[in-house]
Amino acid sequence: MLAIALFAFAGCAALCLAMDKHFTELLGRKPRPEQLLGLRVVGWLLLALALTAAVDHRGWAVGLAELFGMLMAGLCLWVFALPYRPRWLLGLALLSLVLAPFSALGLI
Amino acid sequence: MKSKAAGLPLSYRLAVTSRCLAALLGGYVLAAMVGVLLSQWLPLSRAEAVQIGMMSSFLFYLGAFIWAFATHSAWRAWLGILLPSLALAAINGLTYWMSKA
């Protein structure tokens, strides 16, 4: 389940940053359109990986339930903590991105 | 937003009440008729068709609520719910009668 959570969280972060308003606010500079597109692609890719991890873990039914649960939780964490601790969240997102593949391979 | 001042005309209040009734009562009838239609016509076993019918009916109840308050007038609210209900009731009645024959 950790892999699902990590991929999902990183994916949410990427999709948030893929929005001009949030990119500018969080990273302090104006994004180029390619960057936004790239983030969007990466974001959805990470969510797809989360889906794979979920279905792999416990099949389609329970897997989807777990995926939605992790996704919604990650989104809530991101959105509600963002006004208070944006840097922590960015760091957490980066950490999730790095750890996710290891978790998926069962190494963590 | 409609103010809550006491100065709301009676016609408005009646219209709102009418829409509420259309949604609550008419919506239920519509939902039930859709449910029966699906349960009679879906190419599934009897129990399955009934289950799908019941589960789907709620979506139409929801739809009726939206229609009743979105449409231009209270009259249209009722018409938009009652006419389909009557049509479905007719089909359902016919189906039921024919299956018993």
Added chain:
Amino acid sequence: MKEGFRQAMAWLHTWAGLIFGWLLFAIFLTGTMSYFKPEITRWSQPEVPVRALDLPLALSKAQDYLQRNAADAPSWFIEPPNERTPGITVGWRGGDGPRGFTRKTLDAETGEEIVTRQTRGGDFFYRFHFQLEMPYPWGRWLATFAALMMLVGLVTGIITHKKIFKEFFTFRPGKGQRSWLDGHNAIGVLALPFHLMISYSSLVIFMYMVMPAPILASYDNEQGYFNEVFGGRDSVKASGEKVALQPLPELYRQVLAQAPDARIIWLDVQRPGDRNAQVLFIPDGHERVAVQRGAGWRFNGADGSLAWSARPETLAGTISGGFYGLHMASFAGPLLRWLYFFFGLAGTAVIGTGLVMWLGKRQLKHAKSGTQPFELRLVEVLNIASMSGLILGVAGFFWANRLLPVALEGRAQWEVNAFFAVWLASLVHAVLRPGRRAWGEQLALAALSWAALPLLNALTTGQGLNRSIAAGDWAMAGFDLTALGCGLLFAWTASKMLRQPVQAPKRAPKPAKAAPQPTREAEAS
């Protein structure tokens, strides 16, 4: 009502939300608590000792007990212990219990009957959330209709929320009314799959009751439908020939041989001691989402021969069972169950923030005049009573559980009375006190009464956190810790309310109302 579609939906959202919000808040709060129903029950019955989990032992003890005390009963049931429920519950048809059934709690290791305090425990809140403690079937009808209204609220909310994608990640605290709206939208949208699922599944769960037309059109009577879907409970006839019941641990071993991961939540024994005896082992179905009602391992009780029985799975059955399973979350492990709890609280908060905003926006309009029209005062009182009042009522239930004498006649009902009495008192308090002070005072009392529960527990039962954590009694400890956490949360909200309020009420008009109103930002609390 000549405005556009979105405006009409905003109107519907506001009014459906208000009228049903108070009831829905109570349903969501008690329903959310129900995800920890066994833990709440365990806390409510501290007399039951926690034993190392040994199912075969527990089953043999239960069988011995039933053989000694209910050998002639036509049927038995056994609810085995598990990680969340420490004792064995046994019951049989007959004896002196209510409605012709007798139930007892047994020690999972010694098999002795435990005299526990009479309480409805977690079951009270569970049943309240779909029956509202109203006579059958009215409570169910009302609760199910409220679920439909929740769906109406959700769908109209989605339609009304113009910038649902643009503001997906938006939450701006410290901006008064804007923040309340952001918060309401955020927990609504981010957990939307949960909110939609929980509301729609409630309808599916009682669909046979509230939407019987399809059943009646296809079946001569409802029982025919239930037999086809769930498998009829063919009543087992006694043959009259006495044959000793197979040892239940042996049958359980056979179940495990077939399904090593099976977790048995219920045993049903028909005609124990007869040649035709039937023993049904019912699994919790934790490995799948869709609940399969009527499924289980069925043994002939006399010779131990096994037959798995379940209706053949149909797609429709799996879908409706799926909604049921998603709602009940039996498939959820501890982490996922806490997430369910969290999202249930989120749903509760969506409703609560909506109610607060409904009032706040209109109070702002009357701020200049200084007087409040009766309707707004009514809403204010109902808001306070239905939210902080309810929270106090729940605390009242648990305080009554610890303070009422254990041997008191009918104490289970008295605990329920305490819940309603405190709730009612909070309504009276809300009438007598000015709005903001009422909120602050009730939340402060809630903070005290909730945070003090672990202390109350320790003083009255000796099973406080120091004991329960050391003993690994996580149901007991978890309840105490959660109560403490809730108390702290209420203390924080109380402090916000009790601070010197700004002149104007702190809410500004809701911008989602497409009527051209200036968005006046008022001071945050």
